[in-house]
C-alpha cells in the first residue's frame with residue numbers, strides 16, 4: 001500500500017502540493033488524475049524519495065522509500081519515459097538494469113515479450129522509438145525486478161487506444177496478483193479505461209477520491 005499523509009511541498013513561496021492525503025491499495029489500480037501542473041509528479045517524486053516533502057510524509061507499506069531494504073526490487077518506477085538514454089538500444093537499457101539489480105539476463109527477453117517489443121525493435125536505439133515504444137520499454141524496466149508496487153507517471157501518454165487497453169490488461173493482471181499500482185494521467189478517458197480507484201488533484205489539492213464507479217456516478 002502507498003500512503004501519502006498530509007503532504008505539502010513548496011517551491012519558494014509557491015505551494016505545488018497542498019496537504020495531500022490518499023492511499024493506493026494492493027489489488028487495485030489507482031489513477032491519479034489532474035491537469036498539467038496539478039502536483040501529480042511532485043507527489044510521485046516524494047513517494048519515490050526524489051523530492052523531499054516540505055511537511056507530511058509518503059510511505060510504502062509503512063516505510064519511506066529510502067528506508068526500504070531493497071527499493072529496486074520492491075517498487076517499479078517510471079517517471080519520465082522520454083528521459084531514457086536515447087543513445088542506447090532497448091535491449092542495452094534492460095540488460096544494464098538487470099546487471100545493476102543482480103537479476104538473470106533471461107529477464108530481459110521475458111520483459112521484452114511482456115511489453116510486445118520485438119527482437120528487432122529491441123536492437124534499435126531509443127532515439128528512434130516512438131513515445132509509445134518508450135512507454136513500453138519504461139514499463140518493462142519498471143517490472144524487471146518483479147516488484148509488488150508500481151509507480152508510473154503518465155505511462156499512457158503516446159499510446160493509442162489499443163495500447164491503452166493493453167496497459168489496462170497488464171496493470172489489472174499485476175493488481176490481480178496482489179500488486180499496488182499508482183499511475184497518473186491528465187486525461188480522464190485514459191484513467192477511465194485503466195484505473196479501478198481515482199484520486200483527483202487540482203492546484204495541489206485533492207478534489208475527490210474513491211472507486212471509479214462511485215466517482216463517475218456522482219460526476
Ligand code: ADP
Nearest residue numbers: 011015016034035036037038039040041042043
Ligand atoms: P503535474 O505532474 O500534475 O503536471 P507537477 O507536480 O509537475 O504537476 O507540478 C506542480 C507545480 O509545481 C507546477 O506549477 C510546477 O511548475 C511546479 N514545480 C514542479 N517542480 C518544481 C520545481 N522544481 N521548482 C519550482 N516549481 C516546480
Ligand code: ADP
Nearest residue numbers: 046047049050051052053056057058059064065
Ligand atoms: P534533499 O531533497 O534536500 O536532498 P532529502 O530527500 O535527503 O533532501 O530529504 C530531506 C528530508 O526529508 C529528510 O529528513 C528525509 O528524511 C525527509 N524525507 C525524504 N523523503 C521522505 C518521505 N517520503 N516522507 C517523509 N519524509 C521524507
